[in-house]
Amino acid sequence: MFPILFKLGPITIYTYGVFVFLGVIAFYFICKKQACKEGISRETFSHIFFWSLIWGFLGARIVYILVEWRWFLSSPLGVIFSRSGFVFYGGVSSGILALYILAKKYKINFLKSADIAALAIPLGHAFGRVGCFFYGCCYGRAVESKWSVLFPSESPAGFGGVKVIPIQLYSAFFLVLIFLFLLILKKYQKFNGQILLSYGICYGIFRFIIEFYRGDPRGGFLSFSTSQFMALIVVIISIFFFFRWRPIRQAQGRPEQEKRVEGRRRGA
Numbered sequence: 001m002f003p004i005l006f007k008l009g010p011i012t013i014y015t016y017g018v019f020v021f022l023g024v025i026a027f028y029f030i031c032k033k034q035a036c037k038e039g040i041s042r043e044t045f046s047h048i049f050f051w052s053l054i055w056g057f058l059g060a061r062i063v064y065i066l067v068e069w070r071w072f073l074s075s076p077l078g079v080i081f082s083r084s085g086f087v088f089y090g091g092v093s094s095g096i097l098a099l100y101i102l103a104k105k106y107k108i109n110f111l112k113s114a115d116i117a118a119l120a121i122p123l124g125h126a127f128g129r130v131g132c133f134f135y136g137c138c139y140g141r142a143v144e145s146k147w148s149v150l151f152p153s154e155s156p157a158g159f160g161g162v163k164v165i166p167i168q169l170y171s172a173f174f175l176v177l178i179f180l181f182l183l184i185l186k187k188y189q190k191f192n193g194q195i196l197l198s199y200g201i202c203y204g205i206f207r208f209i210i211e212f213y214r215g216d217p218r219g220g221f222l223s224f225s226t227s228q229f230m231a232l233i234v235v236i237i238s239i240f241f242f243f244r245w246r247p248i249r250q251a252q253g254r255p256e257q258e259k260r261v262e263g264r265r266r267g268a
Contacts, residue, residue: 125175140164197242
C-alpha cells in the first residue's frame with residue numbers, strides 16, 4: 001500500500017488522487033470517441049463533459065455530507081476538505097442531471113449522451129477503486145484468510161489492526177467486467193438508453209451484493225446499507241424503463257419495416 005506516490009518539495013502527490021485522475025482521463029477519452037461517432041462537435045462535448053464532471057463531484061460530496069451529517073456538524077471543514085468522502089450514487093445522479101440540462105441546451109439527444117457516459121463510467125470507477133485500495137478507504141469486512149490484507153494502522157482500513165477483505169480490488173475487477181460487457185452490448189444496441197439502463201441494472205446488482213462484504217461505516221436505511229437501498233432503487237427503475245422503452249422503439253420501427261415490405265411487393 002502506497003498512500004503517497006511521491007513528493008516534490010512541499011508538494012505531496014497522493015496515489016488516491018492519481019488514480020482518480022486516471023479514471024477521469026479514461027472516462028474522457030472513451031466519451032470523446034463515442035461522441036465523435038454520434039456526430040457531437042468537439043466544442044459541445046468539452047462543455048458538456050466539463051460541467052457534468054464538476055456537478056458529479058459536487059453531488060458526490062453533498063450526498064456524503066447528508067449521509068454523514070453528524071460528523072459534518074462536529075467538523076464541517078474536516079468533511080468538506082477531506083481527501084475521501086464521496087458517495088458514488090450522488091455523483092452519478094447529479095452528473096446525469098447536469099447532462100440532461102446541457103443536452104437540452106445544446107439540442108442533442110439526452111439518451112444518446114447518457115449512453116455514452118454510462119459506457120465509460122465503469123472503467124473510470126474501476127481506477128477510482130484502485131485508488132481507494134492505496135488510500136485504505138472503502139475497505140471490506142475483517143476476516144482471517146490468505147486473501148485478506150493488513151493495512152497500515154494510520155489508514156482508515158487499518159485502525160483495528162486486523163486483516164480485511166480487499167474489496168476495493170474485487171470491485172475494480174467487476175467494474176472492468178461491466179465495462180467490457182457494455183462495450184460488447186454497444187455493438188448490438190437496439191434503442192437509445194439501452195446502455196444506460198443496462199449499466200444501472202448491472203451495477204445495481206453488483207453493488208447490492210458487494211455491500212455485504214464491506215466493513216466501513218456507510219449509514220443505513222431499514223435493514224440495508226444506504227448504498228444497498230439506493231442500488232435496489234436503481235435496479236427497479238432501470239428494469240421498469242428498459243421494458244417500457246424497448247417496445248416503444250420496436251413499435252416505432254414496425255411501420256417503416258412494413259412500408260419497405262409493401263414497397264417491395266408493389267415493385268414485384
